[in-house]
Amino acid sequence: xxxxxxxxxxxxxxxxxxxxxxxxxxxxxxxxxxxxxxxxxxxxxxxxxxxxxxxxxxxxxxxxxxxxxxxxxxxxxxxxxxxxxxxxxxxxxxxxxxxxxxxxxxxxxxxxxxxxxxxxxxxxxxxxxxxxxxxxxxxxxxxxxxxxxxxxxxxxxxxxxxxxxxxxxxxxxxxxxxxxxxxxxxxxxxxxxxxxxxxxxxxxxxxxxxxxxxxxxxxxxxxxxxxxxxxxxxxxxxxx
Numbered sequence: 001x002x003x004x005x006x007x008x009x010x011x012x013x014x015x016x017x018x019x020x021x022x023x024x025x026x027x028x029x030x031x032x033x034x035x036x037x038x039x040x041x042x043x044x045x046x047x048x049x050x051x052x053x054x055x056x057x058x059x060x061x062x063x064x065x066x067x068x069x070x071x072x073x074x075x076x077x078x079x080x081x082x083x084x085x086x087x088x089x090x091x092x093x094x095x096x097x098x099x100x101x102x103x104x105x106x107x108x109x110x111x112x113x114x115x116x117x118x119x120x121x122x123x124x125x126x127x128x129x130x131x132x133x134x135x136x137x138x139x140x141x142x143x144x145x146x147x148x149x150x151x152x153x154x155x156x157x158x159x160x161x162x163x164x165x166x167x168x169x170x171x172x173x174x175x176x177x178x179x180x181x182x183x184x185x186x187x188x189x190x191x192x193x194x195x196x197x198x199x200x201x202x203x204x205x206x207x208x209x210x211x212x213x214x215x216x217x218x219x220x221x222x223x224x225x226x227x228x229x230x231x232x233x234x235x236x237x238x239x240x
Contacts (some may be wrong), residue, residue: 008038009047009185018054049118075106077085077235078197082109085209085228089221092210094119094194095178096132098140101148103133106205117187117210118156126154128167131182131194135206139196145171159184164202179222180206184213195229199236207232 011019011027024039025032039055042048049058078095085093092111096103102124118125127133128148135146149164161167174180182192194208207229209221 008042008149010059018056020053021055024055027028030206042084072211074236078107078207078232081228081235082107082207082233084231085224087109088224089209089211091221092117094132094208094210096130096136096208097203097205098123098127098133098136099100101127101144101151103127103130103136105132111210117190119186119210121126122205126156126171128153128154129160129182130186130205131192131208131210133176134170134182135180135194135196136203137205138171138180156159156186157188158185159188161185179218180208181218182208189213193218193221193225195225197229197236198233204236205232 006022008028008030011017011024019027019040021032021036025035032039039048039050043050043058044054046058048055059141074097075095080093082093087111090111092154093109094105095107096105096119098104103126104124105119105121108119108121119130125133127137135192137145145168147167152161153164154160155162161170178195180194180196181196184190186192189212190210191213192208192210195208197205197207207225209225211217211221
């Protein structure tokens with residue numbers, strides 16, 4: 001479905017559009033009912049806008065587009081460190097950035113076990129339910145922390161932290177240790193350890209390792225995660 005949605009978006013060249021549904025169907029080479037269904041989803045996401053019978057690119061897609069050069073550079077810089085982290089642990093590793101109160105995953109390298117994880121490249125999850133998200137939240141300033149804690153905390157599993165006081169304590173520990181832990185809060189049977197990545201004194205991303213809970217060993221994983229995050233931070237500072 002993602003490939004079909006992409007084929008619809010690709011119809012909108014800089015000079016192309018707006019289009020009627022029948023025109024999109026012809027340009028994308030997809031049946032009209034399929035285009036109708038996918039276009040409705042893209043409108044809900046803010047990637048397309050509809051005015052009467054016509055569809056045009058949505059404002060949100062332009063906003064995301066402005067982030068592409070930075071994100072591609074970040075992902076490119078991070079890949080060697082992600083690969084080293086994978087080689088050191090042989091477990092699933094992630095790279096994520098913050099968007100509002102969510103973490104968006106830019107990269108994921110699978111471990112040998114087929115872990116059932118809700119994370120996917122380009123997908124987002126609540127900051128408070130993931131190791132990457134908590135690492136980002138802990139170092140993104142008191143204003144964001146207060147905003148997140150003032151709202152009902154989302155829950156992905158029965159282990160997700162939904163008590164604001166407990167989460168605030170966890171964030172304080174992350175700031176002290178420089179490491180974030182997640183215990184089955186995003187997926188049952190999976191634990192995670194993450195570390196923030198900095199550039200110019202600002203938190204720009206976080207790296208993590210996700211491991212089946214029976215073999216989760218923070219003492220063994222923490223040095224590898226911390227080393228990868230510090231190495232990437234140095235590269236980003238040097239490039240800035």
